[in-house]
Structures are given as C-alpha cells and as structure tokens.
Amino acid sequence: MLKKVLIFILLSVTSYQVTCAKDANCLKYDYSHLLMNNNILGCIGNGQRLYIHFDTVYKDKEKAELYHVAGKTRVKDNICSFTGNVNISRFKQVDTEYYPVKHYKMIAKYEFKEDTKQYGAGMFSGRLESDFFIYKDSVYMDEINNEGDGYCNNQYKGVWKSYKTNVIKKANFGIDRIPDDGGLDVGCSEFMVDRSKQHLGWETYMMLISPDSKRYHQALAEEQREWWKKDKEKFVTWEIKTEKRKAFANIYINNKYIQSVNLISSFEYTVEQDDYNFDGHRDICFSPRDNSWGIYFLWSPAEVKYIKTKADNITGLRYTVPELKVIITLNYDNKNNCVIWQMYQYINNHYINKQNTNKRSINQHIDNPFVLYSRLTSNYTTPGYLLEETFSPDGTVLSIKHNPTYDQLNPKWQYYRLYEHLDEIYNKNTDYSE
Structure with missing residues (x-):
C-alpha cells in the first residue's frame, strides 16, 4: 500500500513538473500585443453597454506572468481611467489534429482599478481566457477562424464593485462576443443585441447592422468616436447634402463646423475614419455603398482641415x-x-x-x-x-x-x-x- 502511495506521489510530481515546464516555456513570450486588442464589446449589470479601451499594456521586468495595464472605461457618458494587472495562472494546449501550429489557451486573473477620485468609480476583477498560437517562435492571436460563426477571443468574465456603495455588478467583455451575457446576444453569425435591451446603449451599434436607418450616419460617427481621449477627443460628424445636382459633405469637429468637401452625386455613402498615411492623425474616406473605391481626405494639422488626396488606384x-x-x-x-x-x-x-x-x-x-x-x-x-x-x-x-x-x-x-x-x-x- 505504501509503495502504491509513493508511486502515485512520484507520478503526480512528474506530471506537475511537465506542466510547469510547458508553462515556463510559454511564459518566455510577451503577450502584451494580444492584450492590447481594442476590438472590445462589453456589458455591465442588466446589459448596459460597457466600453473598454486599453492605452498601455506591458510585461513586468521581473515577473514573467505579470502584465501592467492602463486604460479607460465608459458607461453611458461617464468615463473613468483605470490601472491594474493581468496575472497569468496557466496555459492549456488545445491543438487541433493535423494543424501546423500549436494552439494554446491562456488563463489569467485580472484586476482593473478605476481612479477613486472619479465619479462612479469601482474595480473590475475576474478571469480572462485568451486563445493564441505559436509559429516560428512568435506568438499570434488565434484569429484563424475569426470569420466563423461564434468566433470570440480575450474573454473577460467577472464583476465590478463600486468603491462608494460596495454594490457588485456582473461585468463581462471580450473580442466579438461577450461571455455570460445574460441573453443580451441573440446573434448566430455575429453579435446581435436582443431588441428588449437595445435601449441600454446599443442603439447606434444596431443601426450599423441595418444601414437603411435614417440615423445611419449619426450612428456611424458615434461608433467611430475616440471617446477614451476625453477632453482631447476630436469627435467628427458630417452631413451629406445634394444641391443643384452637386453633392458635398459638411464636416464638424466637436460640433464646430470645419469645412465642406465635394463628393459625387447620386450615391449613398459610408464614411470611414482611419489613419491612411500613418502620421498619427485620423483621416476620413467617403465611399459609395457597394462600390470598391473611395474619396480620401487626409487631416492636415498645419492647415487644421482635411485635404483631398489622389487615390484613384486604390480600388477593391x-x-x-x-x-x-x-x-x-x-x-x-x-x-x-x-x-x-x-x-x-x-x-x-x-x-x-x-x-x-x-x-x-x-x-x-x-x-x-x-x-x-x-x-x-x-x-x-x-x-x-x-x-x-x-x-x-x-x-x-x-x-x-x-x-x-x-x-x-x-x-x-x-x-x-x-x-x-x-x-x-x-x-x-x-x-x-x-
């Protein structure tokens, strides 16, 4: 009997050492770029929309399992700054047969503390699961099936606790899907909000899924906001009009008129804001719906306006x-x-x-x-x-x-x-x- 116990202990220790060896091997990599992904959907309490934005993520110099995080949260119009950490607990290998790379699931604990001096502040805590793979000694976010139904990643599941009242609310967020959303998500191929809960901050999100809405452009502007910049945000909105068979767009920044830009008549446009010339400033592109080209305007800090640029060759x-x-x-x-x-x-x-x-x-x-x-x-x-x-x-x-x-x-x-x-x-x- 004693011999069997000793053999069991020896096998358990060996198994533990193998697991630790795998974890130690995984811990040598830097996962900050995976955690910095800001394609986040979130909800708090009864389904109220929760916005999360990560400003910085970096790996601790001494503790390989520890990552320091800073960012912003937003509920309705209330924005709070937070700092905190992600502490990796373990790794789980989830390889698919025949697949040429090793797939892993990172399991971690997180704790994000909002600024105690800000209104409505509290602390987020819970469990994170993140899927990744290793290829040629580099780590990549597992987006291999990101176009498949139900794809999700970086799933944060936990609670938020108020500093002032000690009230605890369920607060979950993640990439493309929200874990344990309480019936908020009714979509199959993509995240779709139940009609009964769309009033909880999800109206503009759902308007983009049905672009025939009269408020489509208002929703588009709202969903592209850089709200995490707070008082430094340049909230860009626009009005597209047609007069005497000529189409143009009036552009506003923080509700202040900036300029008008000429478009092409008889088109319905979608508008995308992005940094097309990679100079650190967001630009704007007006694209006719269901067409493969766009009209590009690059932001000029010197002239404090958008400058039209030739991009006829960019099609598709x-x-x-x-x-x-x-x-x-x-x-x-x-x-x-x-x-x-x-x-x-x-x-x-x-x-x-x-x-x-x-x-x-x-x-x-x-x-x-x-x-x-x-x-x-x-x-x-x-x-x-x-x-x-x-x-x-x-x-x-x-x-x-x-x-x-x-x-x-x-x-x-x-x-x-x-x-x-x-x-x-x-x-x-x-x-x-x-």
Missing part, C-alpha cells in the same frame, strides 16, 4: 494594416480565375529621389501619393501563388517572382498571408483540398 476591398504601414486591396480577375492583392505605401512629400542618365540625383514628383509597392497574384482553383511583383515608387519593376512559395514571399506578404498559409498546410495534411 480595402484593408489598412498599421503594423506594416500599408493599405492592401483585394480584387478578382474572373476572366483568368485569379485573385490579386495589391499593397500601397504613402509617399509623404510626393517626391522620390531618382538617378538620371548622368547618374545625378534628381527629385521626381509623384502625382498619386499612394504608390503601388507590391502585387501578389494567385489562382482560384490551385493553392500557392502565381506571381509576386515589387515596384519602386516611380513604377519601375524591382523584382518578379514566378510561382513563389510562402517562404519566398516578401516578409510583408508573409505577415499578411500567414493565416491563409496555415490553412493551406492544414488542408493539405487532411487531404481536404481534394
């Missing part, structure tokens, strides 16, 4: 990729059964330095500041890539790669196409492609 489905400081478009060539991705970079001063025939350096003006940097082409029906082309700002071809493998692609394309690359390996391993 558009994606701004801040990590690479590029805009990527997606187009389909149905005649040749091809998919074409194009990567654009912004040239700040619209000039490039070029050598003339006498090998003298000259400046050449670029009419379109968004220059094509690279083009990647693949076929609908076969895996892999047909062609990668890279260009100089003046349009000169710098390199051409025929039938490149993923590992032969430009590092920027490798970064952008990583998830599709992993899917292709998975399909090959499972013979799913056949």
